[in-house]
Amino acid sequence: MQTSAPTPVVGTHANQAPPAGEPAKITARDVNVYYGANHALKSVSLDIPGKSVTAFIGPSGCGKSTFLRCINRMNDTIPGCRVEGRIGLDGDDIYDPSIDPVSLRARVGMVFQKPNPFPKSIYDNVAYGPRIHGLETSKTGLDDLVEASLKRAGLWGEVHDRLKAPGTGLSGGQQQRLVIARAIAVNPEVILMDEPCSALDPIATARIEELIDDLASQFCIVIVTHSMAQAARVSQQTAFFHLGSLVETGPTGMIFTNPKDGRTQDYITGRTG
Numbered sequence: 001m002q003t004s005a006p007t008p009v010v011g012t013h014a015n016q017a018p019p020a021g022e023p024a025k026i027t028a029r030d031v032n033v034y035y036g037a038n039h040a041l042k043s044v045s046l047d048i049p050g051k052s053v054t055a056f057i058g059p060s061g062c063g064k065s066t067f068l069r070c071i072n073r074m075n076d077t078i079p080g081c082r083v084e085g086r087i088g089l090d091g092d093d094i095y096d097p098s099i100d101p102v103s104l105r106a107r108v109g110m111v112f113q114k115p116n117p118f119p120k121s122i123y124d125n126v127a128y129g130p131r132i133h134g135l136e137t138s139k140t141g142l143d144d145l146v147e148a149s150l151k152r153a154g155l156w157g158e159v160h161d162r163l164k165a166p167g168t169g170l171s172g173g174q175q176q177r178l179v180i181a182r183a184i185a186v187n188p189e190v191i192l193m194d195e196p197c198s199a200l201d202p203i204a205t206a207r208i209e210e211l212i213d214d215l216a217s218q219f220c221i222v223i224v225t226h227s228m229a230q231a232a233r234v235s236q237q238t239a240f241f242h243l244g245s246l247v248e249t250g251p252t253g254m255i256f257t258n259p260k261d262g263r264t265q266d267y268i269t270g271r272t273g
């Protein structure tokens, strides 16, 4: 007999979608991605609002991470990968030849599944971006920026007395908050998160989810997650992908309680996945 998974509980912030009529922060139009002959992403068009959390969900291999990587041109670094279509960031075409991918990645930061602090001190992990982008040159200015970023990432209290210690010596959850502090330090507009909690225990996961909730007041956050419960807890919009296509998108509450497409219904009730 087929059993259905319980519908995830939609979080308290999930219905607080940005006001209708706000211009989208990110506008994707007819985006196709190929890895050699593999047509991995098929004609995806999607608007992503600013200052809120958008979750990408869908079965393994459906193209969630591929689409996420399009938003800061990380796919440029994969040999054989070809991206077609248009992605606008506040209306600027991020694939225009005039756009420098390194500067773009300061505007659009990324947090990966496995925490990846640099093999440097906690301080230097956070100071690295502002230094290379020339955002802060004075010692006191940099100190203040490191402190503010660590506070914003909810890590300052745990590390303020050991800033010279290696970032890699922190716990997994602390490392992920350090990586988030590193992303925040260059004052990005968008933070992409690719399964940011999948290597963490439930307590560390809860802290990252609280942090995401907090950061959404300032940043446009896009999160790929395998956990429908997590998508329901943290996001205001959800986009469901299946076999390389975007099936449907809408307010998270609607996607989890009243999806329009049978494929979404089957996924959220655990019949596929």
Ligand SMILES: Nc1ncnc2c1ncn2[C@@H]1O[C@H](COP(=O)(O)OP(=O)(O)OP(=O)(O)O)[C@@H](O)[C@H]1O
Pocket (backbone or CB within 6 Å): 035, 038, 040, 058, 059, 060, 061, 062, 063, 064, 065, 066, 067, 078
């Ligand atoms: N670096 C790569 N090189 C070649 N093919 C890739 C690469 N990354 C992804 N693909 C292919 O693109 C398709 C989409 O993969 P992608 O990782 O984007 O899906 P996903 O929904 O994020 O999957 P998962 O949930 O398992 O992480 C798959 O067919 C995958 O094999």
